[in-house]
Amino acid sequence: MSAQAPAPTLAELAERFGLELRGDGATRIRGVATLAGAGEGQLSFLANPRYRRDLAGTAAAAVVLSEGDAADCPVPCLVARSPYVAFAKIAALFESSPAPVPGIHPSAVVAADAVVHPSAEIGPLAVVGARCQVGAGAVIGPGCILGEGNVVGPGCQLLARVTLVTRVRLGARVRIHPGAVLGAEGFGLAMDAGRWIKVPQLGGVVVGDDCEIGANTTIDRGALEDTVLEEDVRLDNQIQVGHNVRIGAHTAMAGCVAVAGSARIGRYCLVGGGVGITGHLEVCDKVTITAMSLVTASITEPGEYSSGMAVQDSRSWRRNAARFRQLDQLARRMGPQPKD
Amino acid sequence: MSAQAPAPTLAELAERFGLELRGDGATRIRGVATLAGAGEGQLSFLANPRYRRDLAGTAAAAVVLSEGDAADCPVPCLVARSPYVAFAKIAALFESSPAPVPGIHPSAVVAADAVVHPSAEIGPLAVVGARCQVGAGAVIGPGCILGEGNVVGPGCQLLARVTLVTRVRLGARVRIHPGAVLGAEGFGLAMDAGRWIKVPQLGGVVVGDDCEIGANTTIDRGALEDTVLEEDVRLDNQIQVGHNVRIGAHTAMAGCVAVAGSARIGRYCLVGGGVGITGHLEVCDKVTITAMSLVTASITEPGEYSSGMAVQDSRSWRRNAARFRQLDQLARRMGPQPKD
Amino acid sequence: MSAQAPAPTLAELAERFGLELRGDGATRIRGVATLAGAGEGQLSFLANPRYRRDLAGTAAAAVVLSEGDAADCPVPCLVARSPYVAFAKIAALFESSPAPVPGIHPSAVVAADAVVHPSAEIGPLAVVGARCQVGAGAVIGPGCILGEGNVVGPGCQLLARVTLVTRVRLGARVRIHPGAVLGAEGFGLAMDAGRWIKVPQLGGVVVGDDCEIGANTTIDRGALEDTVLEEDVRLDNQIQVGHNVRIGAHTAMAGCVAVAGSARIGRYCLVGGGVGITGHLEVCDKVTITAMSLVTASITEPGEYSSGMAVQDSRSWRRNAARFRQLDQLARRMGPQPKD
Incomplete structure (x- = not known):
């Protein structure tokens, strides 16, 4: 206004x-x-x-x-x-948001073959690497670093100190908060004669229109294909997205979620804070997962899922947890479980 | 010495x-x-x-x-x-800590209307945005980025690569480690006709005297009011603090804690590593929460609380966890629970 | 090729x-x-x-x-x-990785007494502080910040925006991804007359040959001795390693693991995503810990360990979790547990 x-x-x-x-x-x-x-x-x-x-x-x-x-x-x-x-x-x-100031700040370092739209803003002390493209009206804020071959769509806002490592393609109006790292190598390792060797990470990261990516969130690039966020995905701070993950449109994840490699998350999912999702599985559309739950197998029905245990006073908790460690024995003493 | x-x-x-x-x-x-x-x-x-x-x-x-x-x-x-x-x-x-070297490094980019105390140090490749204030003896280390309208109190130390996005007010002697991001937009979203719209985040972040904030920790700014850390709050690395959270004086949190929006944590609390605290609740003074516990409801009595389950060998664990999934059935077979 | x-x-x-x-x-x-x-x-x-x-x-x-x-x-x-x-x-x-381009980018800020090998590359807008050493063929990528007295071994690659705070010594061929922070102060505090005082963190961080450290991972420096990663340790993104931790050779940790101060982890361990390991304990060689488990006591036998609970639909989960809170009572009603 x-x-x-x-x-x-x-x-x-x-x-x-x-x-x-x-x-x-x-x-x-x-x-x-x-x-x-x-x-x-x-x-x-x-x-x-x-x-x-x-x-x-x-x-x-x-x-x-x-x-x-x-x-x-x-x-x-x-x-x-x-x-x-x-x-x-x-x-x-x-809300008063400063309008982009078109042009390249004199302290920024922009590769000769990078293509920056005249209406885009490249902030102070930013780096734009070889073969990058920055679209109309986009803002590359102070201290952002774009490695080689990244594409920033029109109207994107990289607020400050965002890193796009390589082969990252952002759609239109993507908003990325400070400290986020997109396109780092996925964690691909193979044990060979007692030592780790790296599995090359040859894919990229594709981010759909209108996505938002929180502060210090990390999204690795794919090993062979791309890591993909469909449109309007909203990720809070300190989320980790492994290589080859796919997240469906309009899904939102709260802070500190971790999604392991090659997991596929559906559309319109809501993922609570601190949730862990292991790799190579699928979560269908419209799934809600409550805070600090762990998903270790595919979810095929929409609905709400949980496994985050809430606190008790430590004394009660310790007694109950000790019993948990004998739960199978306890159940056996009760004889066979009747069929449901 | x-x-x-x-x-x-x-x-x-x-x-x-x-x-x-x-x-x-x-x-x-x-x-x-x-x-x-x-x-x-x-x-x-x-x-x-x-x-x-x-x-x-x-x-x-x-x-x-x-x-x-x-x-x-x-x-x-x-x-x-x-x-x-x-x-x-x-x-x-x-311990030998280098004394501040008053002045602005020639490679730093400082806005014309920023007010930097003559005894403060602005390190190499730092950015100090419009309408910022930096107090006496404060150190803005290399690569730090201060967006518009942030206030850094006397004697603060932003060690390196700290980001203050906007409307952050630090008291005296606040110490912030590299990679921390304060004042990013809180995660405020509303679903409107099948798409997310952003809820403006118009508040700021207020940090009291003598607070310490760890590496890669993130503290979002408030939606309408401020996110507040009272004096002498100590946050370890990789902690996430959501918008409108209030943390009481002398409370300490170990690494990787996540506090969701609008939670209010008391004074002299001790929060273990990896703990999750959900939003819109209160934790009273002098509460200790052990590692990897989840708090989903207000805590009104001082004391120690837990829900982090410790490992067993995986074989035993799987058997016990399988029984847990039938625990309610198991308990029903035992008949009604006597009153305490 | x-x-x-x-x-x-x-x-x-x-x-x-x-x-x-x-x-x-x-x-x-x-x-x-x-x-x-x-x-x-x-x-x-x-x-x-x-x-x-x-x-x-x-x-x-x-x-x-x-x-x-x-x-x-x-x-x-x-x-x-x-x-x-x-x-x-x-x-x-x-895989086409760009070869290092020997020399110091004109926008980098390198201390007069830093020793940079002529074959090393110092990227744009990097900072190399006093008494640092950078070895043959090493790459200090754009936006990296090396504080005082850090040593980077031959062939290391700090991809972009890595921070070495102080007293970090990297072996040969260490690869560090953007946003990682090594050598920040450990979280050492003591309560004195109702206020926290800091315990000086006088140690450093030693990283062995061929280690890899993920994006936004943090490794604190030791309090009195060093935090140590032996050779060929592989850490994924957003891992937190506290002060004085020692991690054995060839151990790999997936994203979001947190290791508290003074823990000692063995060789050839595999640590799943989101695992928490509390401080002052030992995990022996060849231990696998599955995702989101919590280790609160030493592990002395190789093998696989778990405590991460998997999701159920929330309704079933809530019923079972409610019973868990009474588990000790339930077990008491069944009379004394027979000896194994």
């Missing part, structure tokens, strides 16, 4: 985003905040029921919420089928 | 650090080492009982230890209530 | 690598590919039985496989005792 434009009224927001206004629509909205933290001129939202307790006392100018919560709202509100989506769209009005 | 100062005698160390000397205090101490590795002129310590076996045979010039171990010490010793603390303070005498 | 050399025939490959040729040896091999993806002029391999289903339909020019699979191969083949090893060696012929 430009600094000159007057702050929108609640009625204008309702109209613009197709929401139902309840209460006075004349209030100008100058920013967004939490229910508990919002004050004059600030819009808030209620999407997660955990925060319903904050609704009655909110000092927000207005709240985006669902039909069911509207009656309890002490201030004007915008009723949305999905309050979180509506809020995200409104909040974007109050 | 300056190169000119003579090595301190054991008696001088006893006096300086308030320790009880037993044995000859005239020995000069020129360095520190482990019980098993120490030799002439070297001071060692005994704090962890696992290493008591090394005491009898030590060739150290002297040992820092507790009252209870003193009788078994074959060499002069310094008796301390906390041998580890006393040793840490003495060892610091033998 | 130089661009001028003609593609080798299958017969030439058989001779060169000591493999048994079955079928027409005159075919020229111009590249390598998977069984399912290979076409004219491409060599494939069958090592993992999961891919046996792809053999009958392969359009590869030839396949490297074991004696037992040869009869089912529809095209010429090379029979190998270890098809994966043989394929790795042949595939290396088709």
Whole structure:
């Protein structure tokens, strides 16, 4: 939102985003905040029921919420089928992202045969290696390093200190956060006469349009074929994706997930933080896996899966864990298991 | 310790650090080492009982230890209530850290409107973005990247290749190790008509005085409010802290911990390596969580909590794990559980 | 393989690598590919039985496989005792790695007293600090940062954006991927009157010949002695190795493993992804640990160990996990456990 434009009224927001206004629509909205933290001129939202307790006392100018919560709202509100989506769209009005500054910073090192679109921005102390291509409006932020032969699509944003090692092809509007490393060699080793030898990693990494890749996340290049992220895949921070993995469109993974080589993950999956997925297996579409679970075999039915065990006080835990170590014996003493 | 100062005698160390000397205090101490590795002129310590076996045979010039171990010490010793603390303070005498070299390295790129204190050091190939402030005596090491609008307090040390993305405010004497990324966008997404849309991340990161942040650790900025580390928080390497998390003063976390968005962790907590803490919950003060445990609900009582299962030989493990998968059935066959 | 050399025939490959040729040896091999993806002029391999289903339909020019699979191969083949090893060696012929370009890039910042071998390459925007040594033929890639007093052996490859903090000594031919941080301070803290104080980390990191270290992996320097990787240790991405750890020769660790301080791991161990190993313990030689297991006590017998629990559908999982929390009670109801 430009600094000159007057702050929108609640009625204008309702109209613009197709929401139902309840209460006075004349209030100008100058920013967004939490229910508990919002004050004059600030819009808030209620999407997660955990925060319903904050609704009655909110000092927000207005709240985006669902039909069911509207009656309890002490201030004007915008009723949305999905309050979180509506809020995200409104909040974007109050985000100021610097526009790309076309051109190559004098401190950047760009190979003679790299092709950089005139509308792209190459930031300070960035390196763009031989045979790279950088598309229209793309931003290669400060300290990014592109090795040989990488392709950055139009509108991509490599925020800072991103490394594309080699043979990485990014679609349009891919957003990559600092410290991410794409296209490093996969972990391919073979034991030969008591020593490891390396298995050449001849593939690349293909990232579809609108993907997002978190800080310090690593995506290895394929051994023979490519490692692939289909469109609109969203990876949080510190995720490890092994060589030849394929992740289906619209799948999202929370922080610290590890996906081993050649696993194939479906579309619209939701993978919780710290989940491990072993290699050479398939997870079908629309699978949710809760935090710190381990997947060791293919999943063929959509649904939710878990194996992350929650804490107990350590004393109880130790007693139970000790019994677990004898669980098979314990079960045998109970005689044969009846058929289900 | 300056190169000119003579090595301190054991008696001088006893006096300086308030320790009880037993044995000859005239020995000069020129360095520190482990019980098993120490030799002439070297001071060692005994704090962890696992290493008591090394005491009898030590060739150290002297040992820092507790009252209870003193009788078994074959060499002069310094008796301390906390041998580890006393040793840490003495060892610091033998650490040579380069002093900051005030000024901006000619290869660094510093925005015209950044404010850098004359006593601060900006290292080679560092980037300091628009509207940043760098306080007195602070060190921005080689390859660090500060995006727009970050504040680095007096005496901070960003060792090398640290990234502050935006809206990060560091207190005094914060120490950050290479590869750490603070202030990246939190992982805020909403599903809208089959595609993800981003929820703007408008908050920042506030880090209190004397915090330490390990190599390749990531701390996302808040969505609406700030992600906060209170004073003296100590984070090891490869930790992931989601948006809007708050970590209480003096809490320490070992490597590879993941804390999901909006979790609130208390003061004086100790979090073991690889622990996962899910979002939107609270952990009270003085909670210890052992390695690789998963916290999925608020913890309201101080104490120690666990859920990390320890290895067995794989054959036994597989048998027990198979029974676990039928545990509910097994328990049902035993009839109703008596009340506690 | 130089661009001028003609593609080798299958017969030439058989001779060169000591493999048994079955079928027409005159075919020229111009590249390598998977069984399912290979076409004219491409060599494939069958090592993992999961891919046996792809053999009958392969359009590869030839396949490297074991004696037992040869009869089912529809095209010429090379029979190998270890098809994966043989394929790795042949595939290396088709890998084009740029040769080092001796010299220091003008944008690099190299300390006056650093010793760089004339045959070594220092890439763009790299930093080589005081008293560093870089050996013959070594490559310090773009954006790498070497702090004070690090030693890089002959033939090492630091691909890009690697950080050696201080007192790191690399043997010959060590290969380090982007984002790795070696020699950061170990996580040594002592609680003194309600605040943390740092325990000086006076040791270094020693890495043996032919080790490989993955992207964003961190290896802390020792507190008093060194953190040590013996020769031919292979670490995947995002591994955390604490201070004073020792890892035996030829041990390989998959992504996201965490090894806590002062653990000693043997030779020829295989550590699965996401495994945690707590501190101050020993794992003997030839131990395999499966994914996401936790090691909390020394392992003294070679063999395979596990504790990573695999997913169930969440509903079953929750029921079983609830019973687990009462497992000790359940077991008590069954009376005393008979002796094994």
